[in-house]
Amino acid sequence: MDAIILQILNGLDKGSAYALIALGLTLIFGTLGVVNFAHGVLFALGAFCAVAIQGLFSTSFETIDETRTDFLGNPLKVQTPYVEAWFGETMGGVLLDWSVPIAILLAVPVMALVGLAMERGLIKHFYKRPHADQILVTFGLAIVLQQIIKYFFGANPIAVPAPDVFQGSFDFGVMLGFDPFTIMYPYWRIVYFGFALAVIAAIFAFLQFTTFGMVVRAGMADRETVGLLGINIGRRFTIMFAIAAIVAGLAGVMYTPIVAPNYDMGMNFLVLSFVVVVVGGMGSLPGAVLAGFLLGIIESFASMSAVIELIPGINQVIIYLVAIVVLLVRPRGLLGRKGVMED
Amino acid sequence: MLGLNRKDLILFLIVVGLVVFAPFILNPFPEDSGLARFNAGYPDLMQRFVIFGIFAIGFNILFGLTGYLSFGHAAFLGIGSYAGVWMMKLLTVNIVPAIIASIVVAGVFSLVIGFICLRRSGIYFSILTLAFAQMAFALAYSVLTPITAGESGLQLSLNDPRILEAGGGSSIPAANFFGLTMRDGFEWALGGWVFTFNFGYYFCALLMLVAFYVSIRIFRSPFGMMLRAVKSNQQRMNYTGLNPKPYTLAAFVISGMYAGLAGGLMVAVDPLAGADRMFWTASGEVVLMTILGGAGTLIGPVLGAGMIKYFENIFSRLNERDLNALYDFLPDGLQGVAVSVSQMFVGDGWLLTLGLMFMLVVIFLPGGLVEGGQRVSRLFRRRKKTKTDDPEHHPQPSPHVGE
Known part of the structure; x- marks a missing residue:
């Protein structure tokens, strides 16, 4: 029992990162209809904001x-x-000591600028091009951004510690009535999970309860009609792109104490986040969040030594296996709407 | 001749000429001149040209004709490499069984993976192939270490069984083709030039010509026509009573076998197979080669593969000293600036150049080098024509995909 709870907890922090990146990917895909292969690098850029602040x-x-x-x-x-x-x-x-949380202050404007520049400078020209072209050009951009990060920060991972207050682990076992030291969970991961939930809640509230969000949702459902009502939907979508970039950047900033950022971290997360989006359902925001946490937890269960003994190597491939099964059995994903990108 | 029409035959003969005389063409600068570093006529690089040419030609049959963008093709190359090395370990260092095994094993894998991935199209297909390739990569590094030798890479060793070989010997025999050793060759000094003729290169080049010929035949066949129909409109194909799936799967398997052949040739010239060959960046590279040359064209992938491998070789070898020499004509301050800016793009920064090139090609020249060439030649042709041609009333036939 305690082992199961521990695995669920372990899955939460990775799941949070997946959910945040997948949320941004889905926002971009749902609004602009663009597949952004450079989204993982935005996550890495956020992480390197924290590195930069610490270095400064x-x-x-x-x-x-x-x-x-x-x-x-x-x-x-x-x-x-x-x-x-x-x-x-x-x-x-x-x-x-607090350079990681302070880095958020730097990351928000930086990511907003990067997002705006990306959308206005590059992606704008690719709305009407086939998906393959969008994938290719953002893939090229990802390589370029990754190499720029490497040029400035080098090829080795740079550790950025969490504030001292959050060092150490919290003993969940005692709280739940198990023996002490059975379920130890680092404080910073609790912070990360809470932070992710807050960001996700903020995005949903923004879309649900503000006029701006309402217009964006209307635009996602039927862009043409919103345009006919005299609303400049394109500008709002550009802002949503910047917001998606900020979400990815924030996910990256706060992730630095968990895994030391490396210039190619973005790509590893990108591949997995795409899988998350596909499992959740292309274009479905709740689906992206749900699938993010779900896959994070499944992955951490597959890394249990008992499971690995049973099926060797399962921890390496479980996410891909889940994705393949989902795509074949339920092509629109867990919460995907019928008819959206089904083929 | 050879079942090709005049135009294709000329193209094929040009490629034959280029490949056969590559040791001369790629070595235009005398050995002791300062420009000798831009020579590309040494065996290792020339082998890479033709091997990646095969890889890209195969990828083009899938992507160029059917429009299905696979992001996991390097997996088949890696699988082919492993199969090849195992044949050399178990049977004989003669490369024939190794290459046959590479093609067959890669074909079987691409049949299974293709069958699953082709249930979906568009981005889903790209992501599925990417997922499979990443899975293969992860497995090769972890659980399958007994088969793949994990990080160190699979290589030949002295106590391999090699059951078709006469036993004994105190060293690992070299890979050969019925006695012709792959790494053998001869040099020919002519004035200031030294030309290297390597047996491994000519063997790969021969297979590449065969692969190229087969691809021309596929492009011009009814089967190739069906693949183009898959790209232009699947729905219409369905309405005419044709099922696009078997055609697409066949194209997927063919391109997987091409990748396997490339992997087999890689181990034939250097008996070593590592999992990094299957990493998704390797898959991205073959996509880039095809796009850069021109997807859906015959010669494009070969051009793209050659260009990328050449620039990779040149750019990644340049260092600060070379740059200083290059910018020597500038005043001191400017020279420093120019050198430090250029340093971002050379050596380790070669990937940055690659990424930029990739973006520029996709943005400005979606048809690749071939389209660029056509545009330039059209520019010259238009000047000769009389201006009475009214495009509004005499529409030009749109250029064929395969031309």
């Missing part, structure tokens, strides 16, 4: 402390981050 905050200058010496007897060189010099030692330390 830990940029330091060197002073020589004459009063102390190192073990060779030379005067000790002390590295002082600029933030500590400017904001005082405590405040600077706090800034550095």
Whole structure:
């Protein structure tokens, strides 16, 4: 029992990331009808916003402390981050410690700009082109963005720790009446899960309860009629693209303490997120979220040692197997509407 | 001749000429000149030209004719490679059984995978093929390690059984074709030039010519016509009482077998197979080759494969020193800027160049190099014509897909 709960919990954080990326993909596909192969790289860009903020905050200058010496007897060189010099030692330390949450402030405008530039500069010209062309051009863009990240941040993963407050693990076992230390769950993963839920709720509320969201939903259902009513639906869709980019970026920022970001992380997540979108149902937002969490949990169950002993290698392929079965048995996906992209 | 019409025959003979005289054509610069680094006439690279040419020709039969965009074709190349190495381990280092096994095994796999993936079309097809390829890659790295040797890659070893071979010997025998060793060849020094003739290259080149010939025949056959019908309008095909599925599946299997042949040739010239050959970037590369040259054209994939492999070779070898020499004519400050900007695109940054090239081609030249060439030639032709031609009343026949 405790093992099962542990696996569900383990699946949640990866599932959150899948759900957020898949949500953005679905938003873009539902509004603009474009398949964005560069969406995974947007996730990576968000993650590297956190890396950049951490790098910025830990940029330091060197002073020589004459009063102390190192073990060779030379005067000790002390590295002082600029933030500590400017904001005082405590405040600077706090800034550095909290660089991941602070990175959100950087990620939102950066991702919005990147999203707008992508849509206006590139994807706009591909609405009328076949899906194959859209896939190819965004695939090319993904390679380019990935290489730019690599150029600036190098090929090695860069660890960005969570704030000290969230270090350590929470003992769920005690709370649920099991033995202590049976279900340990890192605090930051709880934060990530909560954050993902908040973002998802915000997106749904935005679409459901605002006039802007209503127009967007109307445009998703029947673009032409909305246009005939004199509403500039294209501009709203562009904004939705930027929002989708921001969602992917936020998912990336907050993911950095869980897995150290690497320049090619986006592509691995992209392939899986596409599978998530397909399983959930192309164009269905609740489907994307549901399938994201579901596949995250299924994947973590498949990684249990008992399961791997039974069927070796299942943890590597389970998601793809699920996707293949879903596509063949129920082509429109779990929550997909009938007739949407069924062939 | 050969069942080809005049135009195709000329095209085929041009390709034959290019392939046969490649060691000369690709070595235009004398050995000791500064431009010698731009030579491409050494065996390893020439082999890659023709092997990836085969891969792209096969991919083009699926993508160019039927319009189904597979994002997992590298899986068949990888599977073919593994099958080839196993034949060389178990039977003999003669490459004939290895290549036959590569084609057959890749064909069987593509039949199964194609049967499942072709239940859907459009993006779903792309994602399904991608999912299968990623699955194959993940399995090759983890559970199937006894068969694939995982990360280290599958290679020959001294105590392989090789049951068709006379035992003994203190070293691993070299891959050969009935005694002709693949890595053998001879050099011919002529003035400042050194031309290398490699047996492995000519063997691959011969098979590539066969593959090219078969693809021309497929393009011009009724079967090829059916594949084009699949691309242009499946619904209409259904209404005329034709089932598009068997045709598409046949195209998928054929292109899978081409990929298998390419994989088999890869191990024939270098008996080693690794899972990274199946990674999705490798699948993306063959898509790019086909698009760059011109999807749906005969010569396009070959051109695309050659160009990408050539530029990959040149760009990834350039380093800071070369760039400094290249920009020497600029004033010092500008030279520094130019060098540091260009450095993004060479060496490890070659992928950036590749991605940009990819985007530019898709955006501006969806028909690839072949279309570009046609546009240029049309530009010249139009000038010669009298201006009385009114396009409104004398519409030009739209160019055929395969031309």
